[in-house]
Amino acid sequence: MDSLRIENKDNALHLVFSGEITLEITTDLKKAIEKAMADETFDALVADLAQVTFMDSSGIGFLVALNTKIMGTGKKMYLLSPSTQVRKTFELVQLSNFFTILDSEEDLLQL
Amino acid sequence: MDSLRIENKDNALHLVFSGEITLEITTDLKKAIEKAMADETFDALVADLAQVTFMDSSGIGFLVALNTKIMGTGKKMYLLSPSTQVRKTFELVQLSNFFTILDSEEDLLQL
């Protein structure tokens, strides 16, 4: 999928999103991520949102559902350097403090 | 006007067009060119069409009218390096051989 690259780095499963996260794409994203979660061993999930140009409430719903799922397995989920567009949508729905947001990959290593 | 730059070089009045030549703009173009033709001394008019991204039949009509006017004053009109888009419109209406087309400014010096 053009809009998602998945990498496993030091036991952290990185989901590198790009482009738009909207209704059209969330079903495909879910499938790809579920497959990776079944195949890989990891302690933490990192959703890299730096290259996301647009995100609406379907995108929010998708991230909330992913977060619930990860928490249910006792693992941690982080959002990495969300773009201003993503931050804007989070702020609108007052979820800026709901997720753990990291500003850079260095922050991840220091956890 | 953003879409027209006028320069007088060696007695040739250069009209350097850019962007679209369509209905919306031809009236303004005509006014600007008439003013320049009244103010400047020149032997030839060069319509530089290299940076024209779109031209429809209003653009064609505008160039034909300009040509008629210039011929009426005993001067010459040349089209300089028309873009592929402009060439395409000329071909469609079978006017590729109606105008004198120059491929480069050097061709102009050799006239």
Add this chain to the structure above:
Amino acid sequence: MTSFVLHTHADPGPSRKLARAAMSILGETVADKDVLYNFDLALSEACANVVRHAYEGMDQGDLEITVTIHHPDFVTLEVADWGPGFPTMPQDVKNAQPEAEGGRGLFIMSELADSFSTRKQDGKHIVSITINIGASQWIPYE
């Protein structure tokens, strides 16, 4: 006042194309990038709602976007469907719980809008979003 009416079948692909076509009109009207992003987001929410909810349990019907430009004051976006309408009208608009997967679309629209309303008219259900445009945020008017 200038109006643009855009109409298609409420399937996901065509609806997104229609929304982008509406954004093309807005992009030649409004210069401010943040305001354009707000329109894009509000439109995306309204169209997604028609695609997902308006025709639930029946054949998918049509979607209509109306962009009305009230230069130099505001722009109104209206998104209409011909479905049976909202479960409750007027719709009570509030934010969802953090853990909820859905229920944020109408709230986002109302937050982005300077004036937000839903109404029934001529057999359509219409969501209406008005956003004020500051003097410096317009593309100079022809």
Add this chain to the structure above:
Amino acid sequence: MTSFVLHTHADPGPSRKLARAAMSILGETVADKDVLYNFDLALSEACANVVRHAYEGMDQGDLEITVTIHHPDFVTLEVADWGPGFPTMPQDVKNAQPEAEGGRGLFIMSELADSFSTRKQDGKHIVSITINIGASQWIPYE
């Protein structure tokens, strides 16, 4: 088959915005740049005709563009007005003399089209332009 109907008042500015909105839809449908240029040119001619001719000597009325996508075969562009119609119907389409300032719009449309026609329907005058799209010229269909 998917249709998009775009509608506004036939003033020059709004008409050009509407044509660009139609091109935004085509740009997400057709990949081939030359084919897109042909659509742009045909649409520009048809809209200019409505703006200049359809309502001559009367109050300017509306302009409607319909884009119908017949994947995987062709796309039809229809441009409609509510004016009194062409002086002669069906219109005789021929190229203008080289020295003529006007009279090339319909000829350009008919040259670009694989099928070109004008008709009257539901009180509208419609110019219809069909352009065939080769298998490799589409944007992959969702």
